[in-house]
Amino acid sequence: MNKKDKISDSKADIIYPIFGFIGFFLVISFLVTLIIDILIDGYEKLVDPSFYVSYPSRFPEKAGILSGWVGTTLVMAGAIFWSLLIGIPAGIYLEEYATKRGIIGKIEHIIELNINNLAAVPAIIYGLLALGIFVYRFQLGESILTAGLTLAILMLPVIVVNTREAIRRIPRDIREGAYAVGATKWDTVRDHILPYSLGGILTGLIIAASRAIGETAPLVTIGALTFIAFLPPSPFVSEFPFLSPEKAWELFMSPFTVLPIQIFNWVSRPQAAFQINAAAAGFVLLILTVLMNALAYYFRQKVRRKYIW
Numbered sequence: 001m002n003k004k005d006k007i008s009d010s011k012a013d014i015i016y017p018i019f020g021f022i023g024f025f026l027v028i029s030f031l032v033t034l035i036i037d038i039l040i041d042g043y044e045k046l047v048d049p050s051f052y053v054s055y056p057s058r059f060p061e062k063a064g065i066l067s068g069w070v071g072t073t074l075v076m077a078g079a080i081f082w083s084l085l086i087g088i089p090a091g092i093y094l095e096e097y098a099t100k101r102g103i104i105g106k107i108e109h110i111i112e113l114n115i116n117n118l119a120a121v122p123a124i125i126y127g128l129l130a131l132g133i134f135v136y137r138f139q140l141g142e143s144i145l146t147a148g149l150t151l152a153i154l155m156l157p158v159i160v161v162n163t164r165e166a167i168r169r170i171p172r173d174i175r176e177g178a179y180a181v182g183a184t185k186w187d188t189v190r191d192h193i194l195p196y197s198l199g200g201i202l203t204g205l206i207i208a209a210s211r212a213i214g215e216t217a218p219l220v221t222i223g224a225l226t227f228i229a230f231l232p233p234s235p236f237v238s239e240f241p242f243l244s245p246e247k248a249w250e251l252f253m254s255p256f257t258v259l260p261i262q263i264f265n266w267v268s269r270p271q272a273a274f275q276i277n278a279a280a281a282g283f284v285l286l287i288l289t290v291l292m293n294a295l296a297y298y299f300r301q302k303v304r305r306k307y308i309w
Contacts, residue, residue: 078148091163127221162204
């Protein structure tokens with residue numbers, strides 16, 4: 001390397017960190033400014049306990065987010081359950097069991113290409129798909145179950161891709177060592193591949209869930225309510241086994257609303273008091289997102305310490 005190249009590299013070593021710091025500073029500044037702004041705007045409602053336990057109302061001073069945050073929690077719980085239940089096996093199959101030969105291999109290759117492209121599909125398309133399949137074809141109605149399945153479809157591409165990437169990073173030696181002691185393909189996947197890749201899978205879950213929790217368009221498409229003054233029935237009963245299947249099914253089939261829809265409803269109203277409610281609800285939604293991500297991050301770090309460190 002000549003002297004001119006060395007000078008050029010030394011300048012790059014100085015310029016790139018500067019631009020990286022400026023970009024990082026701008027992003028963090030924007031995020032902090034946004035959080036502080038909605039915190040200040042919605043502070044008077046955030047410190048009011050009745051705001052969290054009251055239903056929406058035509059009167060802004062009486063309106064609350066009880067049905068919104070309960071609906072968001074139930075819908076996201078269903079979305080995470082269905083996306084992991086389908087996404088992890090799909091990722092394992094495509095990475096470990098796909099033949100990549102013959103007609104079946106070509107079909108699997110087409111599926112892989114479509115999964116990679118689905119991550120960029122607008123959310124409203126998923127809503128239209130869910131409307132045609134879950135609402136009209138399977139007659140599930142505008143329910144919590146339909147909402148969870150809709151957001152699960154939206155999350156699936158990210159989870160499948162991250163599952164494959166996490167599995168791909170596992171050294172080949174682990175597989176060969178398992179086969180050397182007589183383990184079958186399934187034994188290797190169950191006892192070695194899946195535990196070691198679980199940290200990366202949970203990373204994909206964090207990314208997918210963070211996108212899904214703020215989605216409004218697909219839920220509006222399937223018929224989510226903008227005004228709801230009741231909660232889904234509780235599936236728990238006082239007698240053993242303390243869980244009623246009938247009430248649980250009634251819970252899944254109940255109508256719902258979520259915080260993003262409630263925020264949109266308040267923002268569209270002209271009264272200034274509703275804007276304060278919307279700011280407070282936005283901050284609560286942000287806190288729910290942080291708590292959800294923190295829980296997933298905790299499990300991810302716990303898995304990594306157990307199987308890697």
